[in-house]
Amino acid sequence: MIVKINGIVTIDGVAASGKSSVASGVARALEIPYLSSGLLYRAATWAALENGLTFDTPEAGRSLTALLGSWKEGGQPLTLRPLAGGNQIWQGDHDLTELLHTAQIDAQVSAAAVLPELRGWVNAELQAVTPPFLAEGRDMGSTVFPQAEYKFYLYATPRVRAERRVLERQQDLESVEAALKLRDERDARQSAPAPDAVRIDTGGGTLPEIIAQVMGHLSS
Ligand SMILES: Nc1ncnc2c1ncn2[C@@H]1O[C@H](COP(=O)(O)OP(=O)(O)O)[C@@H](O)[C@H]1O
């Protein structure tokens, strides 16, 4: 069945629950772009680390958004490119994407993501996009797009998620699982599912099966 979406679909969930993969597959099937909010947080974290900014001072959020604002004024803004093959983040004409999925960024991004000024910057970037689109992250359905017509929340056990993530990181399974559990705790404040989100345990199926499950809800 052809599904036509004119508004917003949100897919939220914990780290390595399958958000990006499911979002990419569903967005491709719907022929709409998908926006990775996490990539914006990762890029802002990278920007801070590159410029010697820390996240543990009262002015940390203002300093970070001032840096991002100065890049925009200088014609070198951080820009999310929601390409069908996967989101990219560019700073001016430099593609940063490959620098953002590392253990170092994983270890620092939660500290950046709790800064209210950075959350405001990311949310403004996302809310400036014209629907239809799919947005994935932690709080897309609960906070950023509460009006979304379809909301999903993905989850899986830490072990299942670690077994998936370990293939992408140069770390052992125990370290990856511990890091995921730590990030779950650090991200908890913004990671509660929207009350009206459809919750899906992605440990219960293959990636194509989960995508089909989401498509089934969208076409019902
Ligand atoms: N249902 C699934 N079964 C098996 N592997 C999956 C499933 N969903 C996602 N994956 C794989 O798990 C890894 C993490 O998925 P990803 O989409 O990056 O998660 P997130 O965006 O939530 O961090 C990727 O390698 C992806 O291919």
Ligand SMILES: Nc1ccn([C@H]2C[C@H](O)[C@@H](COP(=O)(O)OP(=O)(O)O)O2)c(=O)n1
């Ligand atoms: N909407 C969002 C998206 C991500 N974040 C934070 C929390 C996450 O630890 C980081 C990185 O998000 P990302 O989705 O890239 O992380 P995972 O792919 O789930 O490992 O950003 C957030 O606070 N709010």
